Amino acid sequence: MGLKRRLHILKRRYRGTKMAPAFNAIHTFLFLPDETTHSGTHIKVADDLKRTMNTVIMAMIPCLIFGMFNAGYQHHLALGEIEAVTQGFFSAEFWTLDNFMVGFWKILPLVIVSYGVGLGIEFIFAIIKGHEVEEGYLVTGMLVPLIVPVDIPLWMLAVAVIFGVVIGKEVFGGTGMNILNPALTIRAFLFFAYPTWMSGDKVWVHGAVERDQLIASGQNLDAISGETILGSLAQGKAAGYEIADMFLGFIPGSVGETSTLLILLGGLFLIFTKIGSWRIMLSSALGAIVMGLIFNGVVDSGIISEGSKFYGLMSTTWWHHLLIGGFAFGTVFMATDPVTAAQTNKGKWVYGFLVGFISILIRVFNPAYPEGVMLAILLMNVFAPTIDHYVVQGNVKRRKKRLKVKTA
Amino acid sequence: MGLLSKKDTKLILDPLADNNPITIQVLGICSALAITAELKASIVMAISVLFVLGVGNVVISLMRNIIPSKIRIIVQLVVVAALVIIVDQVLKAFAYELSKTLSVFVGLIITNCIIMGRFEAFALGNGPWRSFLDGVGNAAGYGVILIIVGFFRELLGSGTLLGFKVLGDPIEKTGIYAIGYENNGFMLLSPMALIVVGIIIWVQRSKNKALIEDH
Numbered sequence: 001m002g003l004k005r006r007l008h009i010l011k012r013r014y015r016g017t018k019m020a021p022a023f024n025a026i027h028t029f030l031f032l033p034d035e036t037t038h039s040g041t042h043i044k045v046a047d048d049l050k051r052t053m054n055t056v057i058m059a060m061i062p063c064l065i066f067g068m069f070n071a072g073y074q075h076h077l078a079l080g081e082i083e084a085v086t087q088g089f090f091s092a093e094f095w096t097l098d099n100f101m102v103g104f105w106k107i108l109p110l111v112i113v114s115y116g117v118g119l120g121i122e123f124i125f126a127i128i129k130g131h132e133v134e135e136g137y138l139v140t141g142m143l144v145p146l147i148v149p150v151d152i153p154l155w156m157l158a159v160a161v162i163f164g165v166v167i168g169k170e171v172f173g174g175t176g177m178n179i180l181n182p183a184l185t186i187r188a189f190l191f192f193a194y195p196t197w198m199s200g201d202k203v204w205v206h207g208a209v210e211r212d213q214l215i216a217s218g219q220n221l222d223a224i225s226g227e228t229i230l231g232s233l234a235q236g237k238a239a240g241y242e243i244a245d246m247f248l249g250f251i252p253g254s255v256g257e258t259s260t261l262l263i264l265l266g267g268l269f270l271i272f273t274k275i276g277s278w279r280i281m282l283s284s285a286l287g288a289i290v291m292g293l294i295f296n297g298v299v300d301s302g303i304i305s306e307g308s309k310f311y312g313l314m315s316t317t318w319w320h321h322l323l324i325g326g327f328a329f330g331t332v333f334m335a336t337d338p339v340t341a342a343q344t345n346k347g348k349w350v351y352g353f354l355v356g357f358i359s360i361l362i363r364v365f366n367p368a369y370p371e372g373v374m375l376a377i378l379l380m381n382v383f384a385p386t387i388d389h390y391v392v393q394g395n396v397k398r399r400k401k402r403l404k405v406k407t408a
Numbered sequence: 409m410g411l412l413s414k415k416d417t418k419l420i421l422d423p424l425a426d427n428n429p430i431t432i433q434v435l436g437i438c439s440a441l442a443i444t445a446e447l448k449a450s451i452v453m454a455i456s457v458l459f460v461l462g463v464g465n466v467v468i469s470l471m472r473n474i475i476p477s478k479i480r481i482i483v484q485l486v487v488v489a490a491l492v493i494i495v496d497q498v499l500k501a502f503a504y505e506l507s508k509t510l511s512v513f514v515g516l517i518i519t520n521c522i523i524m525g526r527f528e529a530f531a532l533g534n535g536p537w538r539s540f541l542d543g544v545g546n547a548a549g550y551g552v553i554l555i556i557v558g559f560f561r562e563l564l565g566s567g568t569l570l571g572f573k574v575l576g577d578p579i580e581k582t583g584i585y586a587i588g589y590e591n592n593g594f595m596l597l598s599p600m601a602l603i604v605v606g607i608i609i610w611v612q613r614s615k616n617k618a619l620i621e622d623h
Contacts, residue, residue: 194590
């Protein structure tokens with residue numbers, strides 16, 4: 001008896017009971033449902049919610065795999081066991097099995113914890129509320145491991161996922177009703193709850209924190225560290241990486257956000273499949289560029305002295321801002337979240353522009369929160385309905401005016 | 409008949425649960441957010457409000473027939489202000505450190521909506537004994553929530569209760585810190601107080617469906 005048949009039988013047996021949503025969810029995730037509709041005409045489209053979600057996950061897979069290689073690469077590089085990459089994207093030093101395995105064994109548990117805990121909560125809530133399991137966590141579950149530092153303790157991640165899914169989503173009524181992006185709620189929770197694990201120069205490289213503890217306990221070892229570019233700039237130091245490295249992603253950072261190239265490919269894939277909004281991605285980049293140019297202009301006109309604590313980040317060339325930190329990742333995969341973003345086309349332009357604009361603003365003016373894009377998207381999530389309201393009202397007014405002219 | 413009639417008991421018990429000033433009427437939220445990072449501060453705040461509201465309600469109730477209704481708000485303010493100053497001075501004299509922690513929020517008891525609300529809604533129309541019970545009941549309802557929130561925020565945020573390190577020492581890595589537990593810094597920030605209050609409201613309403621408002 002095949003798995004499909006077994007699931008059918010299980011489903012029938014539990015129909016109408018409390019556990020029914022759990023079996024239905026597993027069944028419809030793996031197979032087409034065996035129920036047929038009973039009345040009326042139904043329009044069926046192939047890209048249902050699960051297909052949509054899976055497309056986004058596919059777009060993120062390259063980032064995940066690159067993240068695994070990068071975690072190992074940063075680890076070995078910090079230990080001085082390998083040389084830095086020299087031959088561009090296909091450098092042999094980077095794509096080694098050794099690098100991959102280090103990253104794989106660090107990141108796989110993050111993925112498992114993220115999905116296990118998150119889906120567990122979705123199942124529990126579905127059973128309590130007696131509705132079908134919503135697929136909303138599929139994308140969030142993949143986003144979460146990509147936006148945390150590689151060495152984050154698993155229990156912290158689990159706590160944050162519980163918080164993010166319950167307070168960020170379920171209290172508002174579940175998938176599609178949430179105001180804030182759940183993945184970013186989870187990251188923001190981690191950031192404010194356990195700041196030592198979410199910032200600084202140790203957490204981005206696997207093994208650096210552990211090494212620190214060994215040194216503290218009296219062992220004679222060299223400390224290793226890997227400051228992110230934003231971290232260095234916020235402290236007024238030079239970035240210390242080539243532009244090519246920033247673009248290709250051979251830099252320390254959260255697991256999946258370092259490679260702007262692969263994020264760009266994922267973004268193109270989302271635009272091509274019409275899952276992600278190109279309006280938001282484009283306008284967000286525009287917003288960041290405008291803010292970057294303003295800051296560059298301020299530096300050029302000599303208003304701000306070189307001793308100022310903002311000088312490092314303000315003088316960063318405007319287009320570098322697009323390559324460093326989580327900006328690209330946030331813009332492509334999180335600002336475009338169809339639930340929390342603005343819904344109207346005009347609204348998307350405003351929303352995206354402000355995400356980009358505020359990201360760079362926070363980045364420069366608040367060195368304690370170098371990753372402005374997280375806070376900018378969360379902030380704009382809150383304002384998205386307001387933006388939509390005014391766009392819709394504007395439209396209503398315009399059409400009313402037209403009506404008046406015609407009838408007059 | 410005992411000390412309290414059935415109606416009187418209701419005056420005290422109702423605000424503790426089904427008509428709680430914080431979770432049901434959503435009053436007095438500002439101080440619930442501001443001072444609940446430590447359990448001790450929550451307790452002192454609860455006692456202060458208990459004193460102000462209990463005594464204040466009696467005073468207003470005694471004067472209820474001679475206060476001209478046009479200036480009643482001002483009279484009420486004077487009464488609260490006098491009581492709050494007493495509390496503030498006592499705290500400064502006997503618990504200086506604590507009064508530093510509570511800082512301006514003791515003074516702000518004056519603006520606590522619960523107090524003016526009870527004066528207006530109850531003490532102006534009822535006798536002193538019942539007003540006293542009502543004041544005590546409402547202040548206790550407020551205090552209970554403050555203490556619950558303070559308990560969770562201090563326990564999870566600092567790993568202490570009333571200053572005692574109940575979870576072990578985070579620097580020496582004893583207790584549960586030895587296995588990698590860390591304090592949740594978010595708990596010490598005000599937004600988390602709002603979320604904890606929200607969770608209490610959630611739990612309370614899912615236990616007692618009658619409290620859920622219709623839309």
